[in-house]
Amino acid sequence: MAPIHKLWRSYSQAKDFEHEISKPEERVLLILRAHPITNTGWLLMGLGLFMLPLVFGNYLTSLGLSPNQExxxxxxxxAFVLSYLLGRFYxxxxxxxxxxxxxxxxxxANNLLNTITTATIVPNVEEVEKKSLGxxxxxxxxxxxxxxTAGEFPSIEFLKIPHPSEVVKIINSNMKINGRSNPPS
Known part of the structure; x- marks a missing residue:
């Protein structure tokens, strides 16, 4: 199991990382996921849901249920709260x-059973832009x-990722190395 400080990592400049469709001359430059701060909403919701039985415990006993039913x-x-938290973490x-x-x-990954993978080669990249969210x-x-992109899929999006300017710079420099340059916006 990965150390906890690596579990919550959302921006990695990868070394020695291989994936299922990599070739020997291919190097992974970045591994990205949404910034950990974007998890605050569902973590606070989970904390609130976790505390609910403690707050309304007296109400539950006043319903006249047996101890087994309670x-x-x-x-x-x-179990519901845990499944909610695990689903959001997934x-x-x-x-x-x-x-x-x-x-x-x-x-x-849209849910446990539905994952969509989109890939393009760097020469098919037409334009890369970042968008700040507030x-x-x-x-x-x-x-x-x-x-x-100019490929089969018209666009690829990395949402709420850390250091978007750095990601754009890395992709643009990768485009120049591969014979493409990002047209001015």
């Missing part, structure tokens, strides 16, 4: 972007990166 309701509630952890010296790959994104330095 225990069942509490266990069911905490969506954050497995929505990743990978930038190699040859390809750009976007993996979108005060919070400016303060914590995260935003969206949109990549327009």
């Amino acid at each position: 225990l069942f309701m509490i266990v069911f509630w905490y 969506l954050w952890y497995f929505n990743i972007g990978v930038v190699t010296n040859r390809k750009i790959i976007d993996v979108d 005060i919070m994104s400016s303060f914590f330095n995260y935003g969206d990166v949109h990549i327009e």
Whole structure:
């Protein structure tokens, strides 16, 4: 299992990382996922849901339920909260972007059973732009990166990723190395 400080990492300049479609001459430059601060909403929601039985415990006992029924309701509630938190963590952890010296790959996990993988080769990249999302994104330095392509898929998006300006610079320099340059916006 990965150390906890690596588990929450959302911007990695990868060394020695291999993926299932890599070739020997291919190097992974970046592994990206949404900034950890974007998880604050669902983590606070989970904390609130976790505390709910403690706050309304007296109300539950006033319903006249047997101790077994109360225990069942509490266990069911905490199982629901845990499944909510695990589901949200899964969506954050497995929505990743990978930038190699040859390809750009976007993996979108919509739920446990539905994952969409989009990939393009660097020569198909037409334009790369970043979008800031407001005060919070400016303060914590995260935003969206949109990549327009000439390939089968018209665009690839990395949403709420840290250091979007750095990501754009790395992709643009990779485009120049591969014989493409980003047209001025």
